[in-house]
Structures are given as structure tokens and as C-alpha cells.
Amino acid sequence: MSTRALRACQLLSPAAVFRHTVLLATGALILVPFVWMVSLSIKPPGEIFRTSFSFWPVQFYGVENYTKAVTQAPLPRYLGNGVMICALILALQMLVCAPCAYALAKLRFAGRDTLFGLVLIGLLLPHQVLSLPLFILGYQIGILNTYAALVFPYVVSPFGIFLFRQFFKSMPDDVVHAARLDGLSETAIVWKIMVPTALPAVIAFAIFSIVSHWNDLFWPLIAVHDQSLMPPTLGIMVFKSEEAGTDYGPLMAAATLVVLPLIVAFLAAQRWFIEGLAEGAIK
Amino acid sequence: MREPRASTDACHELSSRDGASTFRCPAASKALGRGLREALAAWILAGPSVFFLLMLYCLPVIGVFVIAFTNWQFGAATLSFVGLANFREVIADEDFRSSLRNTAIYLLIVVPGTVSLGLLIALLIEGGKSCRSFYRAIHFLPFMATMSAMAIAWEALLHPTIGLVNQTLSAIGMPAANWLRDEHTVLLALAAIGIWQNLGFAMVLFLAGLKSIPKDIYDAADVDGADLWLDRLRTVTLPMLGPVSMFVVIVVALRVFASFDTVKVLTQGGPGHASEMLLYTLYRESFEYLRAGYGAAIAVVFLAIVVTLTLVQAHLMDRKVHYQ
Amino acid sequence: MASVSIDGIVKNYGPTPVLRDVSLSIADGEFLTLLGPSGCGKSTLLRVLAGLEMQDAGSISIGGRVVDGLRPKRRDVAMVFQSYALYPHMTVAANIALPLRMRRLTAIQRLPLVGRLLPGRARIAAEIDMEVTRTAKSLDIGHLLPRKPGQLSGGQRQRVAVGRAMVRHPAVFLMDEPLSNLDSKLRVQMRAEIKELHQRLGGTFVYVTHDQAEAMTLSDRVAVMLDGELLQVAPPQDIYGDPSDRRVAEFIGSPKINILDGVMRERGLIDVAGSTLKIDAAALPGMHLSLGIRPEALHLADQGGQSTLTGSVRMIEHMGSDLFVHLDLAGPDQPLVARLPAEYGPRITPGQTLHVGIRPERVLLFTPDGRRLRGQVELSRASVMPLREAAR
Numbered sequence: 001m002s003t004r005a006l007r008a009c010q011l012l013s014p015a016a017v018f019r020h021t022v023l024l025a026t027g028a029l030i031l032v033p034f035v036w037m038v039s040l041s042i043k044p045p046g047e048i049f050r051t052s053f054s055f056w057p058v059q060f061y062g063v064e065n066y067t068k069a070v071t072q073a074p075l076p077r078y079l080g081n082g083v084m085i086c087a088l089i090l091a092l093q094m095l096v097c098a099p100c101a102y103a104l105a106k107l108r109f110a111g112r113d114t115l116f117g118l119v120l121i122g123l124l125l126p127h128q129v130l131s132l133p134l135f136i137l138g139y140q141i142g143i144l145n146t147y148a149a150l151v152f153p154y155v156v157s158p159f160g161i162f163l164f165r166q167f168f169k170s171m172p173d174d175v176v177h178a179a180r181l182d183g184l185s186e187t188a189i190v191w192k193i194m195v196p197t198a199l200p201a202v203i204a205f206a207i208f209s210i211v212s213h214w215n216d217l218f219w220p221l222i223a224v225h226d227q228s229l230m231p232p233t234l235g236i237m238v239f240k241s242e243e244a245g246t247d248y249g250p251l252m253a254a255a256t257l258v259v260l261p262l263i264v265a266f267l268a269a270q271r272w273f274i275e276g277l278a279e280g281a282i283k
Numbered sequence: 284m285r286e287p288r289a290s291t292d293a294c295h296e297l298s299s300r301d302g303a304s305t306f307r308c309p310a311a312s313k314a315l316g317r318g319l320r321e322a323l324a325a326w327i328l329a330g331p332s333v334f335f336l337l338m339l340y341c342l343p344v345i346g347v348f349v350i351a352f353t354n355w356q357f358g359a360a361t362l363s364f365v366g367l368a369n370f371r372e373v374i375a376d377e378d379f380r381s382s383l384r385n386t387a388i389y390l391l392i393v394v395p396g397t398v399s400l401g402l403l404i405a406l407l408i409e410g411g412k413s414c415r416s417f418y419r420a421i422h423f424l425p426f427m428a429t430m431s432a433m434a435i436a437w438e439a440l441l442h443p444t445i446g447l448v449n450q451t452l453s454a455i456g457m458p459a460a461n462w463l464r465d466e467h468t469v470l471l472a473l474a475a476i477g478i479w480q481n482l483g484f485a486m487v488l489f490l491a492g493l494k495s496i497p498k499d500i501y502d503a504a505d506v507d508g509a510d511l512w513l514d515r516l517r518t519v520t521l522p523m524l525g526p527v528s529m530f531v532v533i534v535v536a537l538r539v540f541a542s543f544d545t546v547k548v549l550t551q552g553g554p555g556h557a558s559e560m561l562l563y564t565l566y567r568e569s570f571e572y573l574r575a576g577y578g579a580a581i582a583v584v585f586l587a588i589v590v591t592l593t594l595v596q597a598h599l600m601d602r603k604v605h606y607q
Numbered sequence: 608m609a610s611v612s613i614d615g616i617v618k619n620y621g622p623t624p625v626l627r628d629v630s631l632s633i634a635d636g637e638f639l640t641l642l643g644p645s646g647c648g649k650s651t652l653l654r655v656l657a658g659l660e661m662q663d664a665g666s667i668s669i670g671g672r673v674v675d676g677l678r679p680k681r682r683d684v685a686m687v688f689q690s691y692a693l694y695p696h697m698t699v700a701a702n703i704a705l706p707l708r709m710r711r712l713t714a715i716q717r718l719p720l721v722g723r724l725l726p727g728r729a730r731i732a733a734e735i736d737m738e739v740t741r742t743a744k745s746l747d748i749g750h751l752l753p754r755k756p757g758q759l760s761g762g763q764r765q766r767v768a769v770g771r772a773m774v775r776h777p778a779v780f781l782m783d784e785p786l787s788n789l790d791s792k793l794r795v796q797m798r799a800e801i802k803e804l805h806q807r808l809g810g811t812f813v814y815v816t817h818d819q820a821e822a823m824t825l826s827d828r829v830a831v832m833l834d835g836e837l838l839q840v841a842p843p844q845d846i847y848g849d850p851s852d853r854r855v856a857e858f859i860g861s862p863k864i865n866i867l868d869g870v871m872r873e874r875g876l877i878d879v880a881g882s883t884l885k886i887d888a889a890a891l892p893g894m895h896l897s898l899g900i901r902p903e904a905l906h907l908a909d910q911g912g913q914s915t916l917t918g919s920v921r922m923i924e925h926m927g928s929d930l931f932v933h934l935d936l937a938g939p940d941q942p943l944v945a946r947l948p949a950e951y952g953p954r955i956t957p958g959q960t961l962h963v964g965i966r967p968e969r970v971l972l973f974t975p976d977g978r979r980l981r982g983q984v985e986l987s988r989a990s991v992m993p994l995r996e997a998a999r
Contacts, residue, residue, distance in 0.1 A: 015512070019411050026404060027421040030479065034424070036447055037436035049445050100332030109322035115329060122340040126541060126589050128562055129582045132569050133346030134339065156335035186324040217431045217544045218562075222570050233431040237548055240435055248439060255432040266427055270420050277427060278487045499692035502659050507771070508680040508709030514717075518705065522696040 037259075041065055041252035048248045065249035066257070073242070074227060075254050078235030079261075085150050085231055086210045093157045093209060094195075094202070101164030102190045106176050116165075122158030128218055135222055149223040150231065154213065160205050167201040168194050207269075207276035214262060232258040347586070350579035357573035369580035379581065382552075382559040386540065388470055389560060393477040393539045398532055400478065401485025406520070408486070409493045419490065423483035430480065434548040437476050438463065463549055466557035473558055476545050481538060485531050492527030496520065526599065533596040537589065561585055609670025609683070609778035609811055610635045611656070616665035618651055618835075625651050626662070627835045638805050638812040639840075642822040643832035644858070649815045650783055652832070656813060657781050658682050670778050680709070685772035686781040689788060691764045693756040693771075700739055700752040703770045707735045710775065742774045762793045769801075773808060782814045786821065798824060819859055823847070831855045853977035856899045862931055862944045864971075865900045881937035884914050886967045888980055896980065897973040902931065902946035904969035908962040918943060920959045925952060934961060 039055045040048055042062035069075055103109070104116055134153045138144045143152065171194070179189045195202060217233040224230060227238065236258050240251055266273045326333075351369055355362035373379050408418050425433065440447050441462040449459035462472040500519050504510065509518040543562045546552060552559035552567070565585060569578025611633040618626040625648045633639045641649040654660045656667060658679035666675050674682045685706070693702050708717060711731050716722045723729075743749045746766045756764055765785060772780055785801070786794045802825055805812050816822055822829045823843040830840040838852045839845075850856040856864050869879035871894045877884045879898055890896060911917045918934035921942070930952055934943040945963050947955075955961065972980040 016411055016413075019407050020414070023404065023407050023414075023418045026400075027418060030422055030425060030482070032447070033433055033436045033440055033479070034428070036440050037433070040436075040439055096331045096335060099328035103325040103328040107321050107325035107328075108318070109325035112325070115333060118333070118336050118341070121344075122336055124590060124593055125340055125344055126586070128541060128543070128565065129347060129586045129589070130340065130343040131566075132350065132575060132579055132582060133343035135570070136346070137338070137343070153339055156332050156339060158336070158340070161332060186328060190328065211427050215427075215429045215431075217547065218566065221547070221566070233429060233544075236432050236435065240548070251435060252439065255435045258432040259429050262427055262429065263424065266424070267420065270416060270423075273427060274419070274423055274487050278484070278491070497690060497692065499688045499690045500694065502654075502657075503686070503688060503692035503694075503771075504705075505659060506657055506679045506684065506686045507706040509705065510678050510680050511714070513714070514709065518694065522694070525696065 034259075037252050037255055040248050041256050043249060045247070045249060061249060062253075065253040068247075068250035069253035069257060072250060073235065073239040073254060075232075075235065075239075075257060077228060078230055078232045079257065081147075081229060081235075082214055082231040082233075085147065086213050088147070088151050089154045089213050090206055090209045092151065092155045093160050093205075096156050097160035098164055098195050099187070099190050101161045102168055102186075102194050104161065104165045105168035106173065106194075107186075119158045119161045119165075122156075123162055127153065131219065131222055138223065145224050145226055145229065147229060150220055150229070153219060154209075157205075157209065159208070163201055163205055164198060167198040171197060203272055204276035207273055211262060211273075211277060344586075347579050347582050350575055351583045353576045355575045357575050362576075365576070369576050370583075372577065373580045373584065378556055378559065379564060381556045382561055382564040385470060385557070385559055386561045389474055389477065389542070390536060390539055392471070392474040393481065393542075394532060394536050396474070396478040397481045397485050397535050397539070398528070400482050401531070401535075402489050402524075402528070404482070405486045405489035405493060406516075409490060419486070422486050425480045426483040428480075430544040431548050433480075434476070434545050437545075438549055441472055464554055466554050469550055469554065469558045473542075473545050473550070477539055477542060481535055484538070485535055488531045488534065489524065489527065492524050492531075493520070496523045529599045530596065533592055533599065537592055537596075540588065540592070561588075610637075611670075611779055611811060611813065612668045613652070613656070614666045614668075616652065616655060616662045616667070618648075618655060618660070618662050625835050626655070629665070629832075629835070629837050631830060631837060631840060633811060633813065636809050636811055638802075638814065638825055638827045640814045640816060640822040640826040640829045641832055642816060642819065642829050642858075645817055647832045648835040649817075649832045653686075653781050653783055653813060653815045656779075657684050657686050683778040684781055685775065685777035685779075686783065687765075687768045687772050687785045689784040691756075691768040691785075691788075693764060693767055695756050698753055698755055699743070699748065699759070699767050699770075700736075702756065702767055703739045703742060703752075703774050704735050706771060706775045707738060711735065738774060739770075742770045746770050761789050762797060765789065765797060769804065773804070776808075777810070779811045779813060780808075782812065784816055785814075787816070787818070794821075801825060819861070831858060833858070850899075850971065851979045853897060853899065853973040853979070856971055856973070860901060862902050862946070865898075865902065865943050866973075867898045867900065867936075867943070869896045869898050870894070871896060880916055880918075880943075882911070882913075882916050884965060884967060884970065886970055886972070888972050890972075890980060895975050897975065897977075899971035899973060900943075900965060901969065902944045904966055905943075905945035905947075905963045906966070907945075907947055907951060908964035911962050914967060915962050915964050916943065917960065917962050920955055920957050920961055922957060923952070923955055925949070930955070932961070934963070 035055065039057075042060060042065065043057040044059050044061035044064070047057050047059065047061075100115075104112060104119070130153070135144070138149045138152065143149045175193060175197075176189060179193050184192065214231075215233060216231075217237070220231050220234040221237075224234070227235070230238065236254055239254055352364055352366060353362045354365045354368070404418075404422055408415055439445075441449075443449060443459070443461040443464070446462075448462065452459050460468045462468045496519065500523070501515065504515055504519050509515055541562055542560060543566065546558055546560055546563040547566070550558040552563050561581070562585065565578055565581045568574050568581060572578075611631075613629060613631040613633075616626050616629045617624075629648075629652060631639075641652060643649045651660060655662050658674065658677060658681075662675070666673060668674065669682055669684065679686075694705070697705070711734075712722070712728065716725050716728045716731070740749065740752070743752055746769060748763060748766045748770065751759060751763060751767070756767065759767065765788075768785065782801075786797050789797060798821055801814075805825075814821075814825060823846075826843055828840055829843050829846045831838045831846060833854050838855045839850060841849070841851075846855065847859050850859065853866070857866065867879050869877045869884070871888065871890045871892050872878050872883065873892050875885060875887050877886050877888065877896065877898070884898070888896065905916075908915045916934075916936060918936040920932060921935050922933040924931040924933070926949075928949055930947045930949055932945045932947055932955060934945065936943050943963070974980055
């Protein structure tokens with residue numbers, strides 16, 4: 001251990017006290033909205049509108065609030081939609097992006113640079129800018145207000161192609177040559193050799209994809225208006241405007257249920273999430 | 284066996300350099316065939332991506348530009364090209380200007396706030412050995428929490444009477460406010476939420492930057508006498524983070540620039556137009572007022588700003604490579 | 608200038624011992640090299656000496672002053688790192704000036720803007736500039752002062768790192784494999800310059816390397832380390848010719864020393880690989896011994912007999928001035944490398960049976976646990992090969 005670390009490790013040194021104090025304070029501030037949300041979700045209406053604050057309710061009203069949240073609004077349906085949409089998008093993205101990334105990384109063909117340029121342009125374009133033509137496209141092929149409308153703009157992910165290409169490129173060419181000598185087809189090389197080897201990139205991409213589509217509000221707002229098709233982000237917004245902000249308990253219970261899946265997954269696989277999301281957001 | 288192989292290779296090289304000379308080598312046609320097969324396989328593998336990239340990215344982006352030059356409205360049977368009229372209207376529109384102004388103010392609060400707090404927290408976390416991943420996880424939490432749901436929690440926090448914020452303020456004798464309904468405070472409130480959400484992201488980027496500083500440089504600073512906290516920060520840490528910091532500023536700015544969820548869920552741009560921001564205006568004009576031409580013009584402006592920021596970032600990334 | 612005394616240093620990384628009770632005194636103005644394979648703890652010892660790491664036990668004095676627990680800054684040592692560890696954002700001038708700025712300017716004087724206004728700062732800054740320029744000139748990097756490290760070649764960076772170390776005239780110079788990032792030609796050149804620097808400055812140098820040639824050519828004494836232990840501390844020629852431990856003998860020299868298993872038959876006679884050598888050794892009959900024979904201690908013999916080994920030629924390596932002949936000896940698994948003059952080349956072919964004679968006085972005897980067995984006939988330093996060749 002270095003002297004520096006030794007100096008810092010003395011738990012009661014002023015520097016360490018300062019560090020922990022500040023980080024605990026900022027950490028607590030960061031957590032306030034989460035705590036407040038959960039707290040309100042287990043309180044009866046009377047306590048919510050009381051001006052004195054305590055985290056734990058005098059009368060535990062969690063069961064009622066959460067029951068109301070899942071029965072009054074089609075919350076389970078929203079959550080199911082969210083899971084389905086995310087899974088579908090991810091599956092399609094993998095299916096479309098991985099072979100393309102392999103071609104870009106390991107094959108020589110005319111137009112490769114042009115194709116890569118296309119991917120980079122795609123990387124540059126914010127999806128919101130494209131929403132208007134995509135909306136028209138969805139209208140033209142008659143899929144607006146269906147699950148397909150929620151999925152189709154994301155079938156190809158320039159980021160996915162880019163990320164996989166980087167990863168595939170770092171693998172030695174000899175692996176590909178050996179696989180060809182062993183009689184594997186190019187498609188088989190993609191799915192049996194490249195993708196399994198690139199598992200870290202696949203996981204990072206999967207997390208990035210799932211988190212961004214689970215949390216996306218902009219496109220669902222445009223693409224669907226049937227409540228039965230709504231993902232959780234949109235559903236909770238509708239729930240809120242229907243409740244008109246008066247019945248906080250069930251609303252907070254619903255919000256908690258929407259936020260919960262990702263938070264639990266995050267706490268279980270922190271490192272992967274941070275890597276995946278940081279990489280994804282940088283592009 | 285060696286001789287013919289070598290000549291094939293030579294042919295291959297020739298053919299790749301100069302297509303006309305291929306026919307001179309008997310083995311060249313075989314090599315060419317291999318090249319064709321590889322190209323064919325590549326295009327088959329990349330085909331779906333190419334199709335969707337063209338359909339979902341290229342076509343739409345061209346579409347946006349085309350629509351921006353028309354007076355088309357959703358559902359209208361006819362349209363005509365109006366040249367730059369939409370852009371002139373956009374620039375003249377007081378609502379759009381205030382939207383742009385709000386976005387700029389929001390950006391100017393959130394980006395410095397996020398970056399400086401993110402840096403501070405990253406420095407503190409990296410400054411000790413204990414509880415690193417715990418602190419990192421807590422501060423990163425908001426970045427991946429579903430914003431439309433968290434916005435509802437924030438609304439409750441900022442509620443004028445029962446919200447924790449006002450209760451705390453009145454408890455310490457400070458004036459309370461109706462944060463989201465007052466045109467003077469609404470941007471500030473949204474900015475606070477923006478910082479809350481993106482802080483962890485900046486922190487993670489800075490942590491990565493801190494990790495990449497070679498330990499030898501700190502050792503050298505120790506031996507050279509720059510061993511006090513402030514000296515180390517000034518001689519090593521901050522200068523070495525310089526390129527990363529510029530990068531973080533741009534990346535955070537890009538994210539903050541595309542803020543939409545909080546505006547949509549909490550304020551709908553109100554009160555008045557006090558919290559209108561660019562992306563929300565784009566959404567409202569295009570999909571609520573169905574003014575496609577006008578909305579597309581806003582999208583073009585939005586795109587121009589994003590592209591500018593991204594190009595600045597790419598330029599900085601090049602510079603960063605120069606640094607080492 | 609100062610002597611260094613290292614006393615009983617112990618250092619563990621978790622359960623792994625890195626330094627096991629290392630003691631060593633270095634004289635004022637001495638050039639001492641810590642030599643050993645990677646992972647032997649030599650760099651850790653240097654870092655403990657610098658104060659970058661804390662020993663778990665033991666004590667260090669520099670110039671008669673105990674420095675345990677002192678920060679590196681207070682130890683009056685300077686260090687040149689393997690990666691040079693130059694500050695990439697600072698110019699060469701600023702890099703070299705930093706140690707002086709940190710010592711001569713107060714914290715307030717170092718502040719940007721405000722510091723410039725303080726009295727006395729301008730004078731000190733001018734002094735520092737002058738010393739930096741002088742140091743840079745002496746290292747022939749005066750023209751590089753306004754550049755940044757990123758624009759310099761490896762050799763130039765190395766000089767800047769040396770400049771940063773020598774500018775404040777430390778009592779002890781610590782160098783951690785400073786040449787290992789250079790290409791081989793430049794390495795030889797910089798080696799000479801470091802030697803010259805040591806002679807010019809006259810400071811105490813502690814130099815860490817895994818390269819025998821550097822250790823042999825530069826040092827007054829070499830300390831050979833293995834697995835966190837100091838095996839031998841001696842002048843280079845003794846390290847080569849009079850190793851006190853079998854591991855030292857095996858580590859130093861290229862090609863590696865031949866180690867043959869032998870048994871003491873009677874006083875003055877040792878059975879080895881189907882032959883009998885006439886060597887006087889302080890061992891009892893029947894005792895097993897290891898014989899260390901340097902390749903150059905062998906010569907071509909016309910016929911077998913006493914003090915001669917016989918084997919079949921497996922491989923011949925032509926080195927220009929010499930031949931390295933690899934022999935398979937009669938005994939199980941006993942290869943032997945002999946270094947013979949190049950003119951024998953045409954006469955030796957693979958598969959051929961060859962007799963090589965041994966000069967008994969050049970045989971190093973080790974007990975089975977690797978300790979050197981002394982007491983054999985005259986092993987004088989005079990009989991040891993010249994340094995130049997040892998370093999090859």
C-alpha cells in the first residue's frame with residue numbers, strides 16, 4: 001500500500017472525514033426523490049396532506065395504494081408492454097446489427113467505407129429529429145398505434161453496429177480464417193464465434209438498449225394512443241393526468257413500480273450498467 | 284509447392300492495385316472469385332442494416348429537410364414549396380425565440396452544475412479507498428431511473444403546500460415558492476432536476492478519466508514535492524483531466540439539450556411559455572398542432588445545433604490524442 | 608551527497624512477501640545497482656527508499672538521518688521513472704522547474720495570478736529559470752525547453768527526466784529501469800551518459816534494472832535480488848566470477864552457466880557425467896555437489912581422460928568471434944554449452960563426439976541447497992574474464 005493510501009486510510013483523518021461527510025450528504029440529496037416517492041406510496045391520503053413529515057406512515061397504507069395502482073390503471077399491462085417492446089427491439093437490433101458489424105470489421109468489399117460512413121451519420125442523428133418523417137412512414141405503411149409502431153424506428157442501431165464493429169475488429173483475423181477452414185459459413189462465424197466472444201460488448205449494448213427504450217417517452221407519445229399498447233413511461237403519464245394529481249398514494253405506488261425493475265437490475269449488476277450506459281451515451 | 288503460391292499472392296497484390304493487369308496471371312481469376320464471394324457475403328450480411336439505415340435514417344433526414352421547405356400540414360392533401368418561409372417564421376416567432384432562450388438558460392445552468400458537481404464527486408470518490416462502489420452507485424442511480432416516473436416524485440417534492448422542499452424552506456425561515464407554476468422559478472426547478480439526473484453520468488466519465496492518469500505521474504509529483512492535496516490537484520489531476528473535461532461538457536450538453544420528459548410531464552412548457560424548450564416545441568408544433576412544415580424547420584435547427592456540438596466534440600477528441 | 612543504510616526491510620503485499628529482511632549499506636557517492644528478474648522486489652525496494660511505499664518493518668537512513676515515515680519530498684531523493692512520468696501538459700522547462708518551484712516557493716507564491724504579485728517571487732522565479740537552463744544545457748536539451756514531452760523522442764524524454772531529477776542536487780538519485788523503454792542502440796549510448804553523469808555529479812546512485820549489461824557496466828557494486836531477498840552484493844567482477852550462490856551464478860552470464868551434478872569420490876576427485884575431475888573441495892566423500900562451469904572455462908581436448916568431459920555435439924551456434932557448442936553428455940539429461948574460438952568451426956559437426964577439458968580452478972562448487980562451497984584451489988580474480996565479455 002502506498003503512503004498516500006496509508007495516509008488516506010486512517011479512517012479518522014480529517015481528509016477521510018471530509019470525504020465521507022460530503023459524499024454521504026450529496027448521496028442523501030440524490031436519494032431524496034426516491035425516498036419521498038416510496039414514502040408517499042405507503043401513506044394514506046390523510047397523512048400525505050399533513051404538513052409534518054415522517055418517512056414511515058402512522059397508518060401503513062401500502063397495500064391499498066399498490067392494489068389501487070395495479071387495478072385502477074392497467075399498470076401490469078403497461079409493464080408487460082414495456083418488457084415486450086424492449087425485448088423485441090433488442091432481439092431485432094442484435095439480429096440486424098451483429099452481421100453488419102462483422103462485415104464491416106472482417107470482410108473486404110467495395111462500399112465498405114461508404115457503409116461505415118452511413119453508420120456514423122446514423123450515430124450523429126438524434127432520433128427526435130427524425131420523428132416527423134418516421135411518423136409519416138408509420139402512417140404510410142399503416143402500423144401507427146400498434147406494437148410495430150413502437151419498435152420499427154429502432155430495428156437498426158448505428159451505435160450497436162459501431163460498438164460491435166470495434167469489438168470484432170479487435171479480434172484476430174486468424175480466428176475467422178480458422179473458422180472458415182473448419183467449414184463454418186460466414187453467418188455461422190457471426191453467431192457461433194464473433195457474438196459469443198464479444199459477450200461483454202453484447203451485455204453493454206443490451207443494457208444500453210433496454211434502459212433507453214424502457215425510459216423513452218418521446219416516441220411512444222407519438223406512435224401510440226391506445227392505452228392497451230402504452231409502455232410504462234407513457235402509461236404513468238396518462239395515469240397522472242387522469243388522477244389530476246389528487247390521489248398521490250396510488251400514483252407514487254405506480255411510479256415506484258415503473259422505476260423499480262431497472263433499479264433492481266442496476267443494483268444487481270452495477271458495473272455492467274455503468275459501463276454500458278456510459279459507453280452508450282458517449283457514442 | 285512454394286513457387287506457384289507466391290506467384291498467386293503476387294497476382295493478388297497486382298490485381299488489387301491495378302485491375303487491368305489481372306488477366307495476365309492465370310491464378311488471378313481465382314483470387315478475384317474469392318474477392319467477389321467475400322463481397323457478396325458481406326452485402327448479404329450487411330443487407331438488412333443497409334436497408335434499415337436507409338429507410339429509418341437517411342430517408343427521414345432527407346424528409347425533414349424537404350418538409351421544412353413546404354407548407355404541409357398533417358392530413359392536408361396538398362402541399363407547396365415555400366422556400367425558406369418556415370425558417371423565417373421560426374426565427375421571427377416570439378414563442379420559438381423564448382423556447383430557444385429557455386433552452387440556452389437551462390443549458391447554462393445544468394451543464395456547469397452537472398459537470399462541476401460530477402467532477403467534485405468523482406474526485407472525492409477516487410480520493411479514498413473505502414465505499415467507492417457504494418457512492419458511485421448512489422450518485423449514478425438517477426441517470427438510469429425512468430424520468431417520466433421520477434418526474435412525478437419531483438412534482439410531489441416541489442408541491443407548494445405538501446412538498447418536502449417548501450416544508451424544509453419554511454422550517455428554516457426561507458420563502459417558499461410554487462416552483463413549477465411560477466414563471467420565475469420553473470426553469471430553475473427543471474434545471475435542478477436536470478442536474479440531479481445527469482450528475483452521475485458526468486461523475487462516471489470523470490472517474491474513468493481519473494483512472495487513466497498514470498500512477499507514475501503522481502509518484503513523480505510526490506518525489507518532486509507536489510505532495511499536498513491542492514498541489515497534486517493543480518499539478519497533476521486537473522491538467523490531466525483537461526481533455527476529458529471538455530469532452531464531458533459536450534456530452535452532457537448534448538444530453539441536456541435533448542431534455543423532454545420533465546417538461547412534458549411536469550409543465551407542458553408553462554406557465555405561459557416560461558419552460559418551453561426546443562425539443563418540447565418541436566413535439567408540440569409537429570404532433571399537437573400538426574404543423575409539419577414548421578415542426579420540420581425546428582427539427583432542422585435542432586439538428587444543426589446537435590451536429591455543431593458533435594463536431595466540436597470530434598475535434599476535441601482529436602486534440603486529446605495529441606496530448607499524450 | 609549521502610550514504611544510504613537499509614536495515615531489515617520487510618514488505619508484504621497482502622499475504623505475499625515482496626521484500627524479506629533486506630539489509631544493505633550504500634556508500635556516499637557509490638553507484639549501486641539492484642539487479643534481478645522482474646517481480647523480484649527490486650523496484651519495490653527502490654520505492655520504499657523513495658518513500659513512495661511504506662515498509663512493514665525495518666528502517667532506512669539517508670545521510671545518517673532516519674527517514675522512515677518521511678514523505679518523499681523530505682527525503683532529499685530524486686527519481687527517474689521507467690515511463691519517465693513527465694507531466695504531459697507542461698513544457699520541458701516547467702517539468703524541470705517543478706521540483707524547485709515546489710521547494711523554493713511558498714504555497715501562496717505558487718498561486719496563479721496572486722502569486723505573481725508577491726514580493727520576492729520574481730527573484731526566485733528568475734533563479735529557478737537560470738538553474739533550469741543550466742541543467743538543460745548540461746544535458747544538451749537546452750533547445751527543447753519550450754516543447755512539450757509529447758513532441759520529444761524517447762531519448763530526449765529520458766534526458767528531461769534526468770534533468771528534472773538532477774536540477775535540485777539531491778543526496779540520492781533513484782533510477783527505476785530508466786533505459787528499458789529505449790531501443791538497444793540508444794540504450795548503449797544513454798548507459799554511457801549515465802555513467803558520465805555519475806562521475807560528474809558524484810552523487811549516490813541507486814539504479815534498478817533487470818539488464819545484466821547495464822548492471823555490469825555502470826555499477827561500483829551490484830546487488831542481486833531474487834524473490835525479495837538480497838543474494839549477493841559485490842563488485843560486478845565478483846558477481847560474475849565469484850558468486851556466493853548458485854542462483855546468482857545462474858542469473859548472471861550469457862549463455863547461462865553449466866550446472867552439472869557431481870559426487871565427491873575422495874578428497875580432490877569428483878565424479879561427474881561419466882568422468883572424474885581433479886578438484887580440491889572442502890567436502891566429504893560421497894557428498895553430492897553441483898558444479899558450475901562457465902562456457903568459457905571449457906576448452907577443446909584431443910582425447911578423454913581426467914578433467915575432461917565427453918559428449919556428442921547437438922548444436923553449434925556461430926556468434927562470429929566465438930562458437931557456442933551444445934553437447935549432450937553421457938549422464939542423464941546433462942547438456943553442456945562450451946564457448947570455443949571461432950576457428951574450430953569447420954572441425955565440429957553435429958553428432959560428432961567431442962572431448963572438452965575443464966580448468967579446475969574455474970569450476971564453481973555449490974552444495975545441493977545452492978550455497979557456494981569455497982576452499983578450492985586458487986580462484987583468483989585475475990583468472991576471471993574481462994568485464995566487457997561478461998556483459999555481453
